[in-house]
Amino acid sequence: xxxxxxxxxxxxxxxxxxxxxxxxxxxxxxxxxxxxxxxxxxxxxxxxxxxxxxxxxxxxxxxxxxxxxxxxxxxxxxxxxxxxxxxxxxxxxxxxxxxxxxxxxxxxxxxxxxxxxxxxxxxxxxxxxxxxxxxxxxxxxxxxxxxxxxxxxxxxxxxxxxxxxxxxxxxxxxxxxxxxxxxx
Numbered sequence: 001x002x003x004x005x006x007x008x009x010x011x012x013x014x015x016x017x018x019x020x021x022x023x024x025x026x027x028x029x030x031x032x033x034x035x036x037x038x039x040x041x042x043x044x045x046x047x048x049x050x051x052x053x054x055x056x057x058x059x060x061x062x063x064x065x066x067x068x069x070x071x072x073x074x075x076x077x078x079x080x081x082x083x084x085x086x087x088x089x090x091x092x093x094x095x096x097x098x099x100x101x102x103x104x105x106x107x108x109x110x111x112x113x114x115x116x117x118x119x120x121x122x123x124x125x126x127x128x129x130x131x132x133x134x135x136x137x138x139x140x141x142x143x144x145x146x147x148x149x150x151x152x153x154x155x156x157x158x159x160x161x162x163x164x165x166x167x168x169x170x171x172x173x174x175x176x177x178x179x180x181x182x183x184x
Contacts, residue, residue, distance in 0.1 A: 018043035025089030031154040031171035109180035
């Protein structure tokens with residue numbers, strides 16, 4: 001490693017607490033969510049402490065750098081790999097949709113590509129996804145028409161010209177924008 005990429009001690013006292021960078025970040029291009037937590041002066045991702053480069057930059061497990069900018073709900077993080085932007089996300093704000101707002105998403109959705117049907121229902125003020133015999137998943141709103149499921153995938157709902165939910169796209173690390181049409 002050259003002088004610009006040498007990690008500095010993660011516990012330097014002259015660097016600010018990384019806690020303001022903790023949170024979930026969504027890359028709108030790829031519908032990918034990265035989560036960061038802070039504990040005891042360390043920023044963590046994927047179950048490991050990230051090595052600190054400077055006040056707002058941290059090395060991932062392979063020596064690539066996450067760069068944080070801004071503060072509060074306007075915080076952004078970017079991550080370049082091989083000279084190209086791999087992840088560019090904005091911090092997700094906590095939003096809550098009431099029962100009436102969640103009801104518009106309920107119903108059956110079918111993917112011709114996967115030959116699969118999923119059901120969405122509202123239970124205890126949560127949008128619940130059921131897929132065959134798999135355990136139900138709680139979907140957490142990240143915007144009015146986007147939800148994430150336990151950090152594994154993102155669902156982006158689509159509306160017709162009248163504003164009614166007509167389908168959705170499912171994205172995760174291994175697959176992007178798998179389409180589901182609403183069947184009822």
